[in-house]
Amino acid sequence: xxxKTSTDSVxxxxxxxxxxxxxxxxxxxxxxxWGINRTMAQIHALLLVTDRALSTDEIMDDLxxxxxxANMNLRxxxxxxxxxxxxxxxxxxxxxxxxxxxxxxxxxxxxxxxRREIRPAINVLKDCVERTDDLTSADAVxxxxxxxxxxxxxxxxxxxxxxxxxxxxxxIVPWALKFLK
Amino acid sequence: xxxKTSTDSVxxxxxxxxxxxxxxxxxxxxxxxWGINRTMAQIHALLLVTDRALSTDEIMDDLxxxxxxANMNLRxxxxxxxxxxxxxxxxxxxxxxxxxxxxxxxxxxxxxxxRREIRPAINVLKDCVERTDDLTSADAVxxxxxxxxxxxxxxxxxxxxxxxxxxxxxxIVPWALKFLK
DNA sequence: TCGTGTTTTCAGGAAATACTGAAAGCACAG
DNA sequence: CTGTGCTTTCAGTATTTCCTGAAAACACGA
Numbered sequence: 032x033x034x035k036t037s038t039d040s041v042x043x044x045x046x047x048x049x050x051x052x053x054x055x056x057x058x059x060x061x062x063x064x065w066g067i068n069r070t071m072a073q074i075h076a077l078l079l080v081t082d083r084a085l086s087t088d089e090i091m092d093d094l095x096x097x098x099x100x101a102n103m104n105l106r107x108x109x110x111x112x113x114x115x116x117x118x119x120x121x122x123x124x125x126x127x128x129x130x131x132x133x134x135x136x137x138x139x140x141x142x143x144x145x146r147r148e149i150r151p152a153i154n155v156l157k158d159c160v161e162r163t164d165d166l167t168s169a170d171a172v173x174x175x176x177x178x179x180x181x182x183x184x185x186x187x188x189x190x191x192x193x194x195x196x197x198x199x200x201x202x203i204v205p206w207a208l209k210f211l212k
Numbered sequence: 213x214x215x216k217t218s219t220d221s222v223x224x225x226x227x228x229x230x231x232x233x234x235x236x237x238x239x240x241x242x243x244x245x246w247g248i249n250r251t252m253a254q255i256h257a258l259l260l261v262t263d264r265a266l267s268t269d270e271i272m273d274d275l276x277x278x279x280x281x282a283n284m285n286l287r288x289x290x291x292x293x294x295x296x297x298x299x300x301x302x303x304x305x306x307x308x309x310x311x312x313x314x315x316x317x318x319x320x321x322x323x324x325x326x327r328r329e330i331r332p333a334i335n336v337l338k339d340c341v342e343r344t345d346d347l348t349s350a351d352a353v354x355x356x357x358x359x360x361x362x363x364x365x366x367x368x369x370x371x372x373x374x375x376x377x378x379x380x381x382x383x384i385v386p387w388a389l390k391f392l393k
Numbered sequence: 394t395c396g397t398g399t400t401t402t403c404a405g406g407a408a409a410t411a412c413t414g415a416a417a418g419c420a421c422a423g
Numbered sequence: 424c425t426g427t428g429c430t431t432t433c434a435g436t437a438t439t440t441c442c443t444g445a446a447a448a449c450a451c452g453a
Contacts, residue, residue: 040349043347043352046344050339050344053339053340054359057333057336061329061333063247065246065329066244066245068440069441080358081354082354097442098443099401099402099444102400102401123397123398124398125399125400133362133364148242148245152238155234159235162227162231166227168225170263171224173261174231174232178231178235249411250411269429277412277413279415279430280412280413280414280431280432281412283431284431287431304420
């Protein structure tokens, strides 16, 4: 290969890895803002933009993290259903790949957050309402009224999200969105 | 007042404050899960279920936090637009009250998160796409394809949220939701 | 059963984040 | 301009959260 071509391809691959790093870093920042730990988000980002399954060692190497850290976060990601492990026959090592379909990924996240955070919150709110429903002091009435409103809102949101998620790959959602002019 | 009545009202007020504490605590827990600091969420919770504006000192006292902490988080909450300060004539002290309308509160949160997190993320993605669009290696193509998909999805989500938020107090949203069967 | 390659666990340490308290700043009445 | 009451700031500290690395557990072929 000529000097020029070689130089170009080096430059190109540098450009790619710069962009890739930028993406991984920022996906990590975004994760923190939404209550997800940075490393977990970064591993997810890495697998998202990599076209093949990676081993734990490759991930450790790429992100410069320890084995323990990599393993723990890979397991968490699998628990969320955002990645899956792949076993290649003849290899004892485990490889990981991310769900690439963005809509499926979104549905998975919504489903899990509903289950882990929204439902429990609704239960707490219901409990608060029940425990104060019969009280008559002005303070109590205000409290109950507000918690009831929050509870109803969250149940509504929960229901909406269920419907959105259930529609999965159908085109119902994009279609329905037209009505939100 | 009779002994019985007195006893009952003591019990009732204990019941109320137990429920209130539970609510505040859990709202704090939920906050952390969504990337909001615990104290900020707790102050918000306290103001949400209190029927009058509270002073910094009352908040410090109720949540057992320092003045600095209270002040900083109150300012943040005001920055989000979730609370507002109230000046009573004749008083030099500042009081705070939360927006009580749940739908307005939701819109405020969505608007701010869009501005602070979603938009910047979209910009990063666009940047990544631009910087790699012309590369032809298999890796680069996979990268660009995936970031493009994420970018488009987030722009779509951003648009949907804008529409939802813009409809503000209208009944368009509840109505449209019927179509998400 | 042993040896080897791989994954899991977890105590201790590091880093990030949040909180405190006191001092400085500010605003206003007198 | 001065005293008073309230707010803001921020250096130092506490707390929470996360990460490391090494040891233990595991799984499987020989």
